[in-house]
Amino acid sequence: MRIFSGVEQVPADWARSAVSIGKFDGVHAGHRALIDAMLLAADAEALASVVVTFDRNPLALLAPDDCPTALVSIRQKLDLLAGTGVDATLLLSFDEALASLPAEDFVRLILVDTLHAARVLIGHDFRFGAKGAGNAALLCSMGAELGFTVDVIDDVHPDGDRRISSTWIRELLDSGDVAGASRLLGHVPTVRGEVVHGAARGRELGYPTANLAAESEGLIPADGVYAGWLVDDGVRFPAAISVGNNPTFEGVPHKQVEAYVIDEDLDLYGHCVEVEFAERIRGMVAFTGIEPLIEQIGDDVEKARALLAVA
Numbered sequence: 001m002r003i004f005s006g007v008e009q010v011p012a013d014w015a016r017s018a019v020s021i022g023k024f025d026g027v028h029a030g031h032r033a034l035i036d037a038m039l040l041a042a043d044a045e046a047l048a049s050v051v052v053t054f055d056r057n058p059l060a061l062l063a064p065d066d067c068p069t070a071l072v073s074i075r076q077k078l079d080l081l082a083g084t085g086v087d088a089t090l091l092l093s094f095d096e097a098l099a100s101l102p103a104e105d106f107v108r109l110i111l112v113d114t115l116h117a118a119r120v121l122i123g124h125d126f127r128f129g130a131k132g133a134g135n136a137a138l139l140c141s142m143g144a145e146l147g148f149t150v151d152v153i154d155d156v157h158p159d160g161d162r163r164i165s166s167t168w169i170r171e172l173l174d175s176g177d178v179a180g181a182s183r184l185l186g187h188v189p190t191v192r193g194e195v196v197h198g199a200a201r202g203r204e205l206g207y208p209t210a211n212l213a214a215e216s217e218g219l220i221p222a223d224g225v226y227a228g229w230l231v232d233d234g235v236r237f238p239a240a241i242s243v244g245n246n247p248t249f250e251g252v253p254h255k256q257v258e259a260y261v262i263d264e265d266l267d268l269y270g271h272c273v274e275v276e277f278a279e280r281i282r283g284m285v286a287f288t289g290i291e292p293l294i295e296q297i298g299d300d301v302e303k304a305r306a307l308l309a310v311a
Helices: 029-045 074-084 103-114 136-146 166-174 178-185 290-307
Strands: 002-004 017-021 048-054 088-092 117-123 149-153 190-196 210-212 224-232 235-244 256-261 272-282
Touching (some): 029 117, 088 103, 103 136, 235 272
Parallel strands (some): 017 048, 017 117, 117 149
């Protein structure tokens, strides 16, 4: 997948394109339905397939107090988009200039002059241009004038009335329901970060853990213990994962992510790894002493082993 960080990076001779536009936070199953429809259109009409997205949630600029925590970092979003098979992503910087760009100018500059759009695919709630003035009706009327067609793709409703959304997924992660979040995402919730030195308490207890730096990427689920995977350089290792401030000990950073790789003792310091959350085992609790804690960790590891079908 080619990545264009701004319209100036798109070649002047870029091919006629099928284009989908949106925030794509999490690149969840609803987003994938939109992208899949775009890929089908591109294949049928021999068009390039292009996703247009933003380097931040527009609310981060327009209403910072109302801006939710992102499900994924920009780098994670681009990796997920690359996995869908699209030809290119145009990553726009959502700054004051873009926020004030009239909707009609957005269409002409980005869709027509830059991407040479022949098909444009959007979701029902997509808005664009200054003050969100642009909508599907405007796109359709401009498309008739400028030579592209517009498809509005239906939302995905897995359980009835509620559509898949980043908000719903965020709620599930905040409650620790990583399995439910995975179902809506179409992939496992993942946190990416550098493995740093901790207090080595896990090693002292017989369960050495890889501790992620506080500046990790991706929304961390609720405090608790999870079964999942640690991915290092493309190799996935089954793991029991702890999230939280570890109430048994003082001085542990809030929302610390620690992964014990089952039956392995790996030297991962300085590595950038991914921690994937498959199932929640339990919430976080404080123990009255070390022995009950060790016993509980052993039980957690066995439950993770069973959930992950590790021999």
